[in-house]
Amino acid sequence: MDNQESQRKEEELKNAAEQETNTHEDNQHTTESTIASPNAAGGAPLGGSTPPPPRKSGNGAWIALSAVLAILLVIVAIKPVFGGGNNAAVATVNKVDITKEDLYEEMLKSGGKTTLDNLITQQLITQEAKASNVTVTEADIDEEINTLKASFGTDEQFNAALAQYGVTLESLRKDAETQVKIRKLLEPSITITDDQIKEAYEQNKASYGTGEEIKASHILVATQEEADAILKELKDGADFATLAKEKSTDTGTKDNGGDLGFFGKGVMDPAFEEAAFALEVDQISDVVKSSFGFHIIKKTGFKAATSPTFEEKKEEIRKQLLNQQIQEKSATWIQEIRDKATITNTLEEKTEEETDASANPDAAVSPEASAAQ
Incomplete structure (x- = not known):
């Protein structure tokens, strides 16, 4: 296998590893009974156990998704292990080698197709942003990260969530960039009226205030x-x-x-x-x-108990309604841009060929082999 093909295999291996991270489940946290609320500022559980970070508005899911990016950094860091030929051993069990090719094939089967599909979607979003002259600045990413961080209450809880999913701030920023692109592309098509904001305020007024x-x-x-x-x-x-x-x-x-x-x-x-x-x-x-x-x-x-006025909450509610609309529209929008795009998925074609060959073993025999029989 030439160097270019080897590099392609390396990239596909990375992509498959990313999918493994997507399937990672949250570790279940068990805490002892506490005299203090786990969410109270400064409150500490009896016995000193640590409560899990809060999960608000799907933020845990976003951070879990960003773990996909984090795994890439790990794979790049250990790349020398996978150097050499395609049959180089990456492990040996009782003197039997497990080769780089073996590892590549198994990781590809376990999630390569889904991972490639995600990368196609990311590329389409990037192309749409470029075509619409949408740019994402460092300030945009900072704002996205700060909004996410604020929903966790404290820096300590936010950092605990990153650690739980094995995500670096750098990888989270890359994911935030994609989030900002989607928001900037869809926001112009969404209108949030004062009546909608007022209705949301009245429906949730009790939750906006804080008790004594x-x-x-x-x-x-x-x-x-x-x-x-x-x-x-x-x-x-x-x-x-x-x-x-x-x-x-x-x-x-x-x-x-x-x-x-x-x-x-x-x-x-x-x-x-x-x-x-x-x-x-x-x-x-x-x-x-x-x-x-x-x-x-x-x-x-x-x-003392507080009860924010409509004017005090208006902008916050507008952003919440906007984000809700973006979330609802994004799946349909992504499907639309996929339908319009010209996409060649050679990995999918290869999988279909292998499936056909497995279902019809006789059809997989070459004419030369048939003649020999």
Whole structure:
């Protein structure tokens, strides 16, 4: 096989590897019961286990898709392993070689067709953008990434999601570029009226506001006697944060002086929540028994409930409705540009030939072979 053909095989191998990433399933996360809400700022689970990142508006799916791009970087990095001839061994099992060709064929079968189909679609989107003079700037990509990042709440949760799917920020930016191209191509054909925005606001008004939230710290111990002794020290003037660091059994919060961050109603143990919300700011509770043990709680902050006005939410809602329309139209639009395009898929043709040969083995025999028989 000449060098050009070898390079083609390398590229197809990369494409097949990408499809393997597309079929990757999320690792299931199991967390222990928590005294603090996993999503509360600064909140930490009992025992110090880490909650999974939030999944909002399909962002997990976008990041999973970007893992396709990340796998390319890995394959390029290990390319020297696949150097040499097409029959070079990439592994040996009991003195039997598994060749580069063996690996290539299996990876191609496992997902090469679908991966090539995705690459065809990406190329069509790029061509449509060029024909329409659509350009994507670094600022456009930054905005797309920042919007995605904001939906995860914190940088830590966003970075955890990237790590979960094995995605680099660089590969995510490449995927964001495609997202921006689609949006810029379809947005001119979509009109969002003030009436639509107003209707969406009224339908979702309750979800736009935030309920009352408090900030609190706590000291958790196993017995009533321990809690009573700590409460006495606090009444005698001991520092709450210092005692939390020294004596609390909640490893997720003790190093921060027992700080749980802000949280709303419905996220804590009921007994804990009732006692915490009943306190005044800087007030310390009596001993509170919950399903986790015995607590002493100090309320350290308060946020009143909020209800944003229509004008405050108008632009945000417009963008949400626009993105929804783009998502709904994109599949049809992609199919339309595929139907108009001239596409030659030699991989698909090869697969069909192999299928025919398998179904009709006699037809696969050459005339010369038939004559010899």
